Amino acid sequence: MRTAAVALLLLLCCFAFAGGAAVWGQEGGRAMAAVEVDASWRFPSQRLRDAYVALQTWKQRAIFSDPKGLTADWIGPGVCNYTGVFCAPLPSSPGELSVAGIDLNHGDIAGYLPPELGLLADLALLHLNSNRFCGLVPDALRRLRLLHELDLSNNRFVGAFPAVVLDLPALRFLDLRYNDFEGGVPRELFDRPLDAIFLNHNRLRFSLPDNFGNSPVSVIVLADNHFGGCLPASLGNMSDTLNEILLINNGLSSCLPPEVGLLREVTVFDVSHNALAGPLPQELAGMRSVEQLDVAHNLLSGAVPDAVCGLPRLKNFTFAYNFFTGEPPSCARVVPADGGDRRNCLPNRPAQRVPQQCAAFYARPPVDCAAFQCKPFVPPPPPPPPAYPGPLPPVYPMPYASPPPPAHYR
Ligand SMILES: *[C@@H]1O[C@H](CO)[C@@H](O)[C@H](O)[C@H]1NC(C)=O
Ligand SMILES: *[C@@H]1O[C@H](CO)[C@@H](O)[C@H](O)[C@H]1NC(C)=O
Numbered sequence: 050m051r052t053a054a055v056a057l058l059l060l061l062c063c064f065a066f067a068g069g070a071a072v073w074g075q076e077g078g079r080a081m082a083a084v085e086v087d088a089s090w091r092f093p094s095q096r097l098r099d100a101y102v103a104l105q106t107w108k109q110r111a112i113f114s115d116p117k118g119l120t121a122d123w124i125g126p127g128v129c130n131y132t133g134v135f136c137a138p139l140p141s142s143p144g145e146l147s148v149a150g151i152d153l154n155h156g157d158i159a160g161y162l163p164p165e166l167g168l169l170a171d172l173a174l175l176h177l178n179s180n181r182f183c184g185l186v187p188d189a190l191r192r193l194r195l196l197h198e199l200d201l202s203n204n205r206f207v208g209a210f211p212a213v214v215l216d217l218p219a220l221r222f223l224d225l226r227y228n229d230f231e232g233g234v235p236r237e238l239f240d241r242p243l244d245a246i247f248l249n250h251n252r253l254r255f256s257l258p259d260n261f262g263n264s265p266v267s268v269i270v271l272a273d274n275h276f277g278g279c280l281p282a283s284l285g286n287m288s289d290t291l292n293e294i295l296l297i298n299n300g301l302s303s304c305l306p307p308e309v310g311l312l313r314e315v316t317v318f319d320v321s322h323n324a325l326a327g328p329l330p331q332e333l334a335g336m337r338s339v340e341q342l343d344v345a346h347n348l349l350s351g352a353v354p355d356a357v358c359g360l361p362r363l364k365n366f367t368f369a370y371n372f373f374t375g376e377p378p379s380c381a382r383v384v385p386a387d388g389g390d391r392r393n394c395l396p397n398r399p400a401q402r403v404p405q406q407c408a409a410f411y412a413r414p415p416v417d418c419a420a421f422q423c424k425p426f427v428p429p430p431p432p433p434p435p436a437y438p439g440p441l442p443p444v445y446p447m448p449y450a451s452p453p454p455p456a457h458y459r
């Protein structure tokens with residue numbers, strides 16, 4: 050019933066351009082009649098003329114509702130004066146202006162992204178969060194070779210993960226959270242030089258691939274999808290770069306790999322609401338920068354290592370809803386008093402699981418972490434020594450190896 054309603058809404062949202070469906074397959078969407086350009090207008094450059102065509106096609110053909118009137122002043126050839134449109138001198142030709150940024154955040158605009166946006170060839174920032182854009186992310190965005198930040202969060206985009214983002218050489222910040230993207234996520238995403246990835250609250254479904262640790266991100270948020278599988282040990286490879294990782298509610302089912310302890314720069318580590326099993330590895334004490342640590346709502350067991358609660362920066366360590374049996378006194382400083390350790394199997398602590406539940410859990414054989422068959426982390430080998438370059442040149446006496454003494458010492 051609910052699915053049907055969602056489908057109907059999407060249909061209504063996207064109905065208005067269903068007639069142009071043939072456009073999708075064609076780069077640049079030349080099939081859709083481009084907007085007219087007044088022949089009397091003189092644009093400072095072809096780039097600004099292209100930008101006019103892109104923005105007017107968007108406004109006139111692909112925006113159906115703009116309750117805050119952000120595009121009301123998108124009139125005439127002066128695109129650099131349009132609300133939400135920012136021009137900057139071209140890096141390659143500083144005397145020439147081009148459209149470098151579009152920021153329509155919180156616009157509540159309904160519509161879709163026409164392929165003509167690919168004409169904005171110099172765009173570095175595209176910020177469209179909190180609007181009602183729907184449909185697919187056009188492949189024509191591939192032309193945005195300078196695009197550095199793409200924020201499509203909190204819209205109604207659908208379809209497969211927009212693979213076009215993998216083709217953007219300058220992209221560093223990717224925010225697709227709160228949309229309806231579905232299906233898998235290409236593993237190539239983790240080989241891209243991205244600094245931030247936000248995919249939370251979509252309908253994505255995949256196992257975190259073993260190249261996860263190749264990603265140089267400082268922030269990654271994958272909460273509320275359906276990933277499942279292993280928490281990849283390769284994240285040990287992110288030790289120099291990773292600051293925040295949130296993998297909340299993703300169906301992860303493995304042990305916490307000891308490599309998590311290599312994440313010495315991480316300040317926020319949240320793997321709550323998964324099915325992680327086994328003990329908290331002693332190595333976790335290597336997270337010397339961690340401030341927020343949340344492993345609540347998993348199947349973790351055994352004693353909480355003393356050294357983890359003793360981590361110097363730790364402010365909030367929450368491990369409620371597991372099966373821990375031991376909590377060292379050092380935890381009192383960092384575990385929120387209002388139930389940060391509730392619903393475990395801790396003796397002498399309030400609000401624990403009933404003894405029968407703990408007994409039943411511990412009557413089962415202990416977790417065999419190897420049984421999850423997660424890929425091991427093999428640290429990258431040291432670079433090979435330089436190849437022998439062939440016979441070395443003959444070594445001559447080096448008369449100038451040290452400068453001659455200053456004249457007055459002679
Ligand atoms: C933008 O607006 C300013 C004044 O508001 C005006 O002087 C300038 O000519 C306009 N630029 C374009 C390209 O229309
Ligand atoms: C670690 O990351 C580098 C790239 O940053 C990659 O070349 C290497 O294969 C990764 N190693 C593992 C074991 O993931």
Ligand SMILES: *[C@@H]1O[C@H](CO)[C@@H](O)[C@H](O)[C@H]1NC(C)=O
Nearest residue numbers: 319341342343365366367385
């Ligand atoms: C601790 O962190 C959890 C989320 O991980 C949050 O819900 C809670 O409010 C925080 N408590 C304190 C005291 O900061």
